Amino acid sequence: MEEHRVKWVLGFGLLVALLLLLFMANIGFGSVSIPFDDILNVLLGEKASRSAYTSIILMSRLPQTITAVLAGAGLAVGGLQMQTLFRNPLAGPSILGISSGAGLGVALVVLFAGNILGVTISGYGLLGHMTVVGAAFLGAFTILLLIVFFAQALRDNTILLIVGIMIGYAASAIIGVMKFYSPKEDVHAYVIWGLGSFSNVSWEHLLILIPIVLIGLVMSLLLIKPLNVLLLGENYAENLGINIRNTRLAILFCTGILTAAITAFCGPIAFLGLAVPHLTKGLFRTSDQKVLMPAVILAGAVLALFCNLIARLPGFDGALPINVVTGLIGAPIVISVIIKRRKMNANG
Amino acid sequence: MPMDNAVLLQSNDLAVGYRQSGNKSLVLHKDINVQLHRGEFACLLGPNGAGKSTLIKTLSGFIPKMAGKVSVNGKALADYKRNELAKVVSVVLTERLQIPNMTVFDLVALGRTPYTDFFGMLSKHDKQLVKQAIDDVGLSGFANRQLVCMSDGERQKAMIAKALVQDTPLIILDEPTAFLDLPSKIEIVQLLKKLARERNRGILLSTHDLDLALQLADKIWLLAQGRQLEAGVPEDLVLANGFRRFFEKEGILFDNESGSFKVEREQMKTIRVIGKGVEYKWLSHALNRTGYQTTVEEGNYPNIEIDSNANKAYILHQTDGSRHALRTIEDLLLQIRQE
DSSP states (O other), X not given: OHHHHHHHHHHHHHHHHHHHHHHHHHHHOSSSOOOHHHHHHHHTTOOOSSHHHHHIIIIIIHHHHHHHHHHHHHHHHHHHHHHHHTTOTTOOTTTTSHHHHHHHHHHIIIIIIIIIIOOOGGGGHHHHHHHHHXXXXXXXXXXXXXXXXXXXXOOOHHHHHHHHHHHHHHHHHHHHHHHHTSOHHHHHHHHHHHTOOSTTOOHHHHHHHHHHHHHHHHHHHHTHHHHHHHTTOHHHHHHTTOOHHHHHHHHHHHHXXXXXXXXXXXXXXXXXXXXXXHHHHHHHOXXXXXXXXXXXXXXXXXXXXXXXXXXXXXXXXXXXOHHHHHHHHHHHHHHHHHHHHHHHHHHO | OOOOOOEEEEEEEEEXXXXXXXXXXXXXXXXXXXXXXXXXXXXXXXXXXXXXXHHHHHHTTSSXXXXXXXXXXXXXXXXXOHHHHTTTEEEEOSOOOOOTTOBHHHHHHGXXXXXXXXXXXXXXXXXXXXXXXXXXXXXXXXXXXXXXXXXXXXXXXXHHHHHHHTTOSEEEEESTTTTSOHHHHHHHHHHHHHHHHHHTOEEEEEESXXXXXXXXXXXXXXXXXXXXXXXXXXXHHHHTTHHHHHTOBTTEEEETTTTEEEEOOOOOEEEEEEOOHHHHHHHHHHHHHTTEEEESSOSSXXXXXXXXXXXXXXXXXXXXXXXXXXXXXXXXXXXXXXO
């Protein structure tokens, strides 16, 4: 037991250190290099040596960094919850079709409005962006309600999982039809949204995103005990006094609002939600959600910051979409986990 | 530990089955009247598809009863609140749990769920109980072992430890030995019997292992499709032809004398076997298996004499006076068949 404790304390120490380091790096690095003193001064509310630094940090890099932290933490929590609830290592926050729902909402606005009403949303600036965010949130929330409805009717988790995946396919199919009949420019605008970005979130948006993500994270901490018991499967959990139906609804709702809000503001961020729980489980070697949940929150933020930093490395200059980076980092992780699992089963 | 002989689980005219779509329901068994006492180890036996699982699920509170009454400690099962029930009935199921990164300690500790706080933090007392239970099921030293690195039998022992720390008077196990090898099965069933007695728990086990049930169960409940459940002490059930009736199938007969199944076969020829001890037993076994009737009486049939001296041999005297000495039963059977 004590051996574990030491390992866990070291693990948390490492994650917190990485978080601070990458937070500062995200603010410091970019196409304009800013001296460390100036970064500190601006963050502490004092004057920087050049006023441009202040505006770059406060208007661009700080909101982007905070967004990455929120998105990484939120999606990772969603991933852990889905993997635990469905007892499936390949489940992620987008498994239930919620991000497809967001995509459908955005497609309706970007493609449909452009096609039928002759309005190009991308030409409307901030107002247009808010419309996209609203549509994405509405789409994601509609799918979430649908999933919750099915969750109440279906007892079997596996069937619920399949229903979620099918809903996602259906949404993607509708998007496909709309893409097919839309002009190139609109499709391009949709594809750009689909690549994901932490940089389109302003302070006004953060005022909405921060509270939703915080609610989701607090809720996830409150669900630690039932999630732990659910590791044994629903029958054992029920016998141990867990109210399966309510717990499942709470978990779905928690993952749902996190995914809906983050996808609405940042686009569908791939792989983070799937990969971070695996990374964390590998680091902490435990199934205990009391350890994993806070660890996943930290690790999600760390990995999102890391991906965002790579996307902004000199030379790329923000040209590299976030999904390209998360995919390139996430895919090898998922592959290694699958191979490791196979080995474990072969040995067991 | 004091033996408190109170009735723990009781059913009166209980009917079990499933609610189907609409207002229909499928009743599998009705008029079930059984009792389980504290300290008692009962085995529920029956062929596949007999409805064992449905009865087990009803008694553990997973599915509602169709009619009648079930009570635990004198209180109707349905009247228990969710968290109260978790402190009265614990279960061990057939499913094989493969939970990556979970240790035996983690698993057993989850048995304390009904007693722990909002976040499921373990108190010193909880930890002590968990360690004790791990020792009690014979997994001392395995506390930090990962479940995925353990055998199926060891994992089911851990599940039994989980049931122990759940600290319920009643423990119900639904075919927990179904996928285990024979030594593990014996170990688990012995362990359950011991726990029932020493911990004064009522333990109900559904199983296919007739031999083990006959040897170790205090009570046996027999369940077959379209029949009334019969319960009683194993020996009474044997004498009342209970097993015969319940496991009737063409070509298979429950032998009341040996307490095991015999495959009915036409007996072809009689052979006299002379000898004793373990060789005698297995030679008779081999002859019976290959369709010969064995006897110790003299008569006009072939004789087999077992020579248990240094040069162990089976000596076959045919009715025509020929004599063969053979080293193994295999050679002997070959020789008999040739004649």
